[in-house]
Each structure stands twice: as structure tokens, then as C-alpha cells.
Amino acid sequence: MTAKKAAIIFLLLVTICSFGFAQQPLIEVKAQVDTSVITIGDKITYSIIIDRAKDLRIIRPGEGINLGSFEIKGYHFPKPQVKDNRVIERFDFTISVYDTGTFVIPPYPVAYFPSDTSKKYQVVEAPAIEIHVKSVLTGSAKKELKDIKGPIDIPFNYKFWISVAAVLVLLALIGYLLYRLYKKRKERGYLITPPPPPRPAHEIALEALNKLFASDLIEQGKYKEFYSRLSEILRTYLEGRYFFPAMEETTREILTGLKENEPSEERYRELEYVLTLSDLVKFAKYVPDEREIKESREKSLQFVEATKIVFAPQEEEKNGAQEPLMVEEKKEGT
Template sequence: MRKHCILILGIWTLLLALTWAQTENPSLIEVKAQVDTATITIGDHILYSIIIDRQKDVRIIEPGQGINLGMFEIKDYKFHEPVKKGDHLIQRYDYVISVYDTGKFTIPPYPLAYFPSDSSTKPAIIEAPAIDIYVKSVLKGEEAPELKDIKPPLDIPFNYRFWGMVAAAVLILGILLYLAYRLWKRKQEKGYVFTPPPPAPPAHEVALNALQELFASDLLEREQFKEFFSRLSEILRAYLEGRYFIAALEETTTEIMQEIQAHLADESLRKQLQEILTMSDLIKFARYIPAKEEIERLKELSVDFVQKTKIIYEAEPDHKEVAVTTDNPEQAQRT
């Protein structure tokens, strides 16, 4: 009997210790997303809420009035005052949204930037989960349109004028098709229709010119950080498409970094690219305001990345071939 009592007392003490440890080490921050309904008809309103539960000393970049909600249109919004709960603050951001099409739609995950402590200089990211919404048509049951009987066929008299116009149109179309065929045949034989097109400029020249034009703009002076880094990210993604032939303009940063491993062997250059794209996403979607030093660093990294990964054309001694030197020796080609 005494052994049983000691065992029960030990288990009870262990449970108290685990409970005390959980209360003494709460999570820094938690982000939730919720809707009042997941099934609506076209035009109905949905109350979408982002709820942030954080410790008082954790700083956040709060959601704005125009956050990205995919296909959904924001009709109204309301930001509630923070509610204190122990050493935590609970903040709620409500958005009234709607969509004008039927089918399944997804409210994308919202990336929240936060600083774990007052001494933190770079934010961390935590995401509110995505939510699926199903939109139904308002026409159903008794409201469906009534089907009427088919009317009997009508006798249509022969229209000489109409058929004459049809014959003329067919003749003109035939002539145009013949001319188009001759032009196509000429292009197949000579490679061009009228005059040979000028060669397209290399991808790195296009990227460097675009970067210089962007740096010379007044976007940073007007503190248009989102527009500046959206354009910077677009220039680098277009360069990746022209340089490595990947669909970078249609991919997320994560997808680009996964695909670029097969083309870019230098790990330091991959980390350099990831830093540029990740910080650009943070500024575009999380309303992060970079310091002047960060802006200058990202500008330098962008130019440096293009310079170090560009294709260099070198004439061989016999001047008959051109050697193409890339950042990856395995991809060297001759044209």
C-alpha cells in the first residue's frame, strides 16, 4: 500500500512539473486564420479573420488594408484593439471579402513578419494557413431557367446578294492563304520573310540595363519600396529564364531555388540569389521596410549575381567557332 502511494505521488509531481514547464515557456507567437463560412453563393460576403497571439515583447509588422487574398475582393475591414491575456497580446484583423465566380477558391496563406526580440534586426516569417472556399451558383431547383419548346423551322428564300458576298469572301480568303503559304515557304527556306532579324541581346545585358534604369529611378526617394523590389525581383526572374531556361516568372522563390540547383553549381551564388528573392518577397508581401544599408546590399548583390553568372563568348584561335563559358564547367558549349 505504501509503494502505491509513493508511485501515485511521483506521477502527480511529474504532471505538476510538466504543467509548470508549459506555463513558463509559452510560444512566442501564433497566427490563425478563420472564416465564418466556407460555402457561399456568388456575391455573398465572407468574414475572414487573422488572429495573432504573441508575447508582449515580440514586435510584428501588422497586416494592412490591402493584403493579398487571391481571387477574393476586400469589401470592408476592421482592426480590433489588442486584448491582454497574461504576458500575451491577442490581436484580430477582420476582412469582409467576396468573389464573383463559381467553383473552389483558396485564400492564400498570409506571411506575417515578426521580430523575436527588441535586439532582432531581421524579421522572421510565420504564416497563417490557407483556407478553401466553395462558391455555388444561385440558379438551382425552382429558380432554374424554364426550357421552352423548339420553334418549327422557317423557310428562308435564296439570297443571291448574300451568297455573292460569301463567294467573294472565299476568293479573297484563298488569295490571302496562298500569300501566307508563300511567305511561310520563304521563311522555311531562308529563315526570315523580308530581312534577317537582328540577334537578340544576351540575357545579362538586358538584365544589367534594366537594373541600371531601375536604380536611376526615383522610387526609393519616394519610398516606394514595394514597387522598387517588385521590379527588382521581376528583372532577376526574367534573367533566370533567359540564362537557364526555367519558368522563373511563373514560379515561387522556393520553386526557383529547387530548380536552380541543377543549373548553378556554386552554392554561394545560390545563397546570394535566395537572399535577394526572399528579401524582395518580404518587402512586397509583408510590408517590411528595409534599412538603407540593406537596400544598397541587395542592389550590389543583384548586379554581382548577374555579372558572375553571365555567359562569356570567346573567339577561338581559328575564328571559326565561339566558345561559350558558363559558371558551370559541365555546361560549356560550342556554337
């Protein structure tokens, strides 16, 4: 083989290797468990593995991440491994669940910045994992049936029946007195004043939002407390407005439920922005800038105002009766 041919082969190998390295993404996120079938109360090791470029900035998972129905019993974060300008980081969590059935460890969002000058983050998710939890009970052996016992003679208890008669007379007397009281108050209103109707969900939400925005949590640097409260207010409003258990659902499940109830794409995007940013601050220790905080406030108020239900009176009918009419208010473009 001549030197010229050897040089050509060497250049081809270098080109192929360079092309192969160029195809590797900036970041890859995987999730795995040591077992997917357990009995109730067993512990599982759940791992998030991040394979990234050495100079890539990321927001690492914290100790208190949201794992749905699973409780975190412990955690271990081994030292990162560096190899060929790549960093492999592993985050191990010991988790458990105390119920039977099929449970899902929700996707975990990992935020990263594509370059050193990037101010906006991008998100890549560790995939969801299904865990099947079986009961420790295997069923008891069939028990032997016993013979039926014969009848037992019960002596007549005079004291018991006298007590029963006294109670019945007392109940009849109380009923008579209540009836007389009802007759006297019939013209003046209810015997017992009914409780006032519950406040509309949007009134409660707007009041809570304004109180939160007037607080000094942001000025004190308490971003996690601020966004935890903001997420709780919006989830409570969604339960009262759309009647689904938003407090028990993940952000992805909430957004899926909202699409089925709220046709407006703009409303969907407003809620998606606020809840996603809240998750990053609560679970990934992300520190939002002034613009993101301002947008969180504006989009939260806009979402509640645009999706609230208002009540308007119907036109007075011929007989003079008037009934309330429920009107759903839609404010597109707000």
C-alpha cells in the first residue's frame, strides 16, 4: 500500500468518526427502575440518567421532585462521569407506594440552555414508567362450616320495652314542638336559615391571586414558596370551574383535561406557561427572571378572567317570576 492510499484511508476514517460524533445530541435523558413489579410497601430504585455535552448548562433534579403517587424514602447522587467531552450524571431515588394497582411515575422535565448566551431554557423529559403493585395477601384456605345453633329462649325484658316506649314518647313530643314552631315561622321564612351559597370559583381565585401578588415573597427571594402558592391557587380554581381533581393530577394531566373542556388555544397556552414554570421553580430550583415573573402574574389573571362563569338574571316573565341565568364569559384576546 502506497503512502498516498494510506493517507486517503486515514482521512476517510477521520471524516466518518467526526460525522458520527456530530450526530450525538446535546443532551439525552433516560429514566429506569430496578423492577417494575412489586408488592405493596416494597422499595424501588428509580434513576434519572442525563448524558450531556460537557459545557452544556442544565438545571439538575433536586431531592424533592414530584413522582406522583410514590413517596421518596431516600436518594443518592453519584459523582458525574466525564468521557470524551461528555458528562453522564445519575440521580437515584429510593421510592415506595402503599396501595395496589398500576401506578405511573410521571415524566420528569430537565431544563437546559442550548448555549452559554441563551437566556431561554429548553426542556427534555425523562419518560414515564409504569409500576405494577400487587397485594401481599394470597387468600385464606376454605374454612369448615359449622352446624347451625338451635334457637335460644329470650326472656321478656320489661325495663327495655319501658325505655323504648319512653324514648318514642319523647321523640313524639319533640316532633310536635318542632311542628308548632314551624307553623309559627312559616310566614316569616325558614325554620332554620339555610347557609349562603358558595362563592364562585373565580372570585376566590382572583382574591387569592391579588393577595399573593401583593406579598413580598419575590422581593425576599422566596421563589419556590411564591410559585407553589400560585400553582395551588390555579389548581383549586380548575377544580371549582371545570370539576376535575386538578390538585391530585400532574401538569400534563391537567393540560389534557383542559383541552377537553376549554376550546380556546390561547387559554391553554396561558395555563401551560404558568404551570410549567411553577414546576421548574418548585422541583428543579430554577430562578425565574423579572420578565417571567411578570408574565406569570399577567397570564394567571388573564386565564381566570377569561374562563370565569358569571350569572345574569333572565328577562322578567309575564307572571313576574325571575330566575337566574348562568352565562359563561369568554374573553378572547385578553
